[in-house]
Amino acid sequence: MGTLRYILQRLFYGLILITGVVVLNFFLIHAAPGDAAEVIAGEMGGITEEMMAEIRANYGLDQPILVQLGLYLSQILRGDLGMSYHFNQPVTTLIGQRVGATILLALSAQVLAMVLGVVLGVLAARKPQGILSGFVSVFSTVGYAAPVFWTGLMLVVLFSVVVPIFPVEGMISARFRGDAFDYALNVLHHLVLPASTLAILFLAQYARLSRAAMIEVLGADYVRTARAKGLGEWRVTFHHALRNAVLPILTVAGIQFGNLISGALLVETVFNWPGMGRLAFDSVLRRDYPTLLGVLFFASAVVVIANLLTDLSYRLADPRIRTGGR
Amino acid sequence: MARIHTAKPTATKTPEAISPMGEAWGQFLRNRPAVFGLVLLAAIVAFVLYGRYGFAGDPYRIVWGPLTAPGVREGVYLGTDFLGRDLLTGLLKGGAPTLAVGISAAFLTVVIGIAVGALAGFFGGWMDDLLMRLTEFFQVLPALLFAMVLVTLFSPSLFTISFAIGIVSWPPTARLTRAEFLRIRELEYVTAARSIGASNRRIIWRVILPNALPPLIVSATLTVGVAILFEAGLSFLGLGDPNTISWGLMIGQNRGYLLEAWWPVAIPGIAIFLTVFAVSLVGDGLNDAFNPKLRSR
Numbered sequence: 001m002g003t004l005r006y007i008l009q010r011l012f013y014g015l016i017l018i019t020g021v022v023v024l025n026f027f028l029i030h031a032a033p034g035d036a037a038e039v040i041a042g043e044m045g046g047i048t049e050e051m052m053a054e055i056r057a058n059y060g061l062d063q064p065i066l067v068q069l070g071l072y073l074s075q076i077l078r079g080d081l082g083m084s085y086h087f088n089q090p091v092t093t094l095i096g097q098r099v100g101a102t103i104l105l106a107l108s109a110q111v112l113a114m115v116l117g118v119v120l121g122v123l124a125a126r127k128p129q130g131i132l133s134g135f136v137s138v139f140s141t142v143g144y145a146a147p148v149f150w151t152g153l154m155l156v157v158l159f160s161v162v163v164p165i166f167p168v169e170g171m172i173s174a175r176f177r178g179d180a181f182d183y184a185l186n187v188l189h190h191l192v193l194p195a196s197t198l199a200i201l202f203l204a205q206y207a208r209l210s211r212a213a214m215i216e217v218l219g220a221d222y223v224r225t226a227r228a229k230g231l232g233e234w235r236v237t238f239h240h241a242l243r244n245a246v247l248p249i250l251t252v253a254g255i256q257f258g259n260l261i262s263g264a265l266l267v268e269t270v271f272n273w274p275g276m277g278r279l280a281f282d283s284v285l286r287r288d289y290p291t292l293l294g295v296l297f298f299a300s301a302v303v304v305i306a307n308l309l310t311d312l313s314y315r316l317a318d319p320r321i322r323t324g325g326r
Numbered sequence: 327m328a329r330i331h332t333a334k335p336t337a338t339k340t341p342e343a344i345s346p347m348g349e350a351w352g353q354f355l356r357n358r359p360a361v362f363g364l365v366l367l368a369a370i371v372a373f374v375l376y377g378r379y380g381f382a383g384d385p386y387r388i389v390w391g392p393l394t395a396p397g398v399r400e401g402v403y404l405g406t407d408f409l410g411r412d413l414l415t416g417l418l419k420g421g422a423p424t425l426a427v428g429i430s431a432a433f434l435t436v437v438i439g440i441a442v443g444a445l446a447g448f449f450g451g452w453m454d455d456l457l458m459r460l461t462e463f464f465q466v467l468p469a470l471l472f473a474m475v476l477v478t479l480f481s482p483s484l485f486t487i488s489f490a491i492g493i494v495s496w497p498p499t500a501r502l503t504r505a506e507f508l509r510i511r512e513l514e515y516v517t518a519a520r521s522i523g524a525s526n527r528r529i530i531w532r533v534i535l536p537n538a539l540p541p542l543i544v545s546a547t548l549t550v551g552v553a554i555l556f557e558a559g560l561s562f563l564g565l566g567d568p569n570t571i572s573w574g575l576m577i578g579q580n581r582g583y584l585l586e587a588w589w590p591v592a593i594p595g596i597a598i599f600l601t602v603f604a605v606s607l608v609g610d611g612l613n614d615a616f617n618p619k620l621r622s623r
Binding site for chain 1: 462465468470474475476555558562584592595602603
């Protein structure tokens with residue numbers, strides 16, 4: 001019961017946050033100099049005052065601002081994010097075609113970064129003054145300081161000019177033919193560089209964090225007890241210690257989701273990955289506000305959902321929270 | 327933190343009084359990576375200041391053929407970009423806007439973060455609830471995307487870019503400030519200040535804030551690095567100020583020629599990397615210096 005109620009509570013709260021994003025979106029469009037009619041007029045070339053007035057009426061731009069807000073909210077509630085000025089397609093369609101690619105990229109990078117980072121951090125924690133520890137400290141500062149898009153561009157040079165073993169552009173080969181399995185392999189092949197680029201940025205942080213958490217946990221009494229019972233080093237490290245060090249890592253994974261999306265945006269632009277980031281980039285160039293705001297709305301929703309899932313996994317990982325021990 | 331440190335016997339000579347800041351500074355100087363970072367940062371700042379005030383070159387002037395490799399022609403040490411403009415001149419002139427955006431955005435971040443965090447932590451109750459919900463709201467918005475929207479809507483200039491970065495980056499600072507205020511407001515010297523009739527404003531500014539400063543200084547330092555990376559990202563996406571050359575803009579403009587020439591992209595990237603690297607080393611060093619408990623690690 002407690003968990004169900006908790007989920008409902010979080011869902012409700014997430015909805016409020018997303019509504020907030022929508023309202024913010026709305027006021028941003030209105031605060032900006034120039035309105036939709038002018039942008040459309042710009043796209044169409046020369047235009048008369050009468051046509052401008054007609055466009056304004058069509059888009060409801062002649063109504064009072066609160067009425068417009070109401071219209072906008074009810075429109076979004078019906079799953080309509082408006083029409084793209086540039087692509088002349090519903091924004092939801094455009095995003096629907098691309099959201100999968102972004103999630104694939106972001107999740108692979110997140111998993112890659114977490115697994116490698118935790119393994120590195122755990123190994124480093126076993127010898128806090130050792131070479132690996134020093135490497136983790138240096139690497140985490142270096143990985144963080146290099147702009148992610150720049151790392152990507154350097155990898156593009158490396159893998160297209162020096163050792164051309166991974167494709168550097170797109171998600172699937174041009175003129176691809178083959179069955180579903182070949183398709184998956186082909187996508188995976190294209191995924192290697194973008195996912196690695198994005199993972200480098202976060203890997204270092206996870207390594208550093210799990211190193212610190214493990215050093216702390218390895219000094220705890222129950223680890224000494226486990227060792228005193230004569231358990232092997234591996235079992236103590238991975239079974240007893242890591243389980244307790246995982247909570248701070250999960251917390252950071254949840255906080256990172258927004259940054260992960262921001263990073264994916266840049267990486268997609270570098271590798272021409274057909275996701276929401278590419279779409280945002282294209283709509284910025286074309287001043288296509290409905291699409292840009294749609295992407296912002298959708299990306300925020302993804303972050304809210306990811307946070308919700310993190311909270312839930314937190315409850316699964318820590319029995320103290322599940323039983324409501326406040 | 328469950329470790330017990332056995333007290334070492336202290337020196338018999340009465341030690342001279344050292345201020346906490348002085349002690350932290352001494353600690354900082356014993357930290358080799360931190361000192362390296364500080365020296366590197368000083369060198370970069372000197373390079374940028376020389377470029378801004380001492381160097382007369384024009385970064386927009388075409389000096390030789392486009393995409394000349396570094397060292398091929400005498401006097402064009404780092405090569406040229408896609409239009410044949412000198413990259414070294416670009417680095418010298420592009421540093422000031424990059425650092426200016428980084429520093430002003432970090433300043434804005436810290437001001438908003440401290441204001442929100444201090445009010446929430448000090449007053450608690452509905453004020454805390456309201457401000458923390460606001461903070462969570464801004465944490466849900468993907469920062470880069472939101473900054474893109476702001477800059478697109480209000481046209482790119484150094485001011486709008488700094489403003490956008492500041493607006494999206496303050497939540498971590500606010501949380502940190504709030505946590506510090508929550509901790510410190512229960513301490514005895516705050517009760518003492520209240521009992522002699524100090525006003526809320528005085529307690530916030532003169533009693534709590536100075537004691538909350540060390541972690542905030544660390545966070546402000548690291549924020550400068552984040553803001554520089556942010557500016558570079560926006561410029562790369564074509565949202566930089568098109569009229570002002572910056573390191574990020576140099577990468578963005580030369581990106582299309584990457585496969586013919588890597589250096590116009592690589593070199594400004596190295597400049598950004600070194601700057602953020604130096605700032606992070608200094609920030610980490612300050613963190614260790616202010617936290618005696620972590621020093622043993």
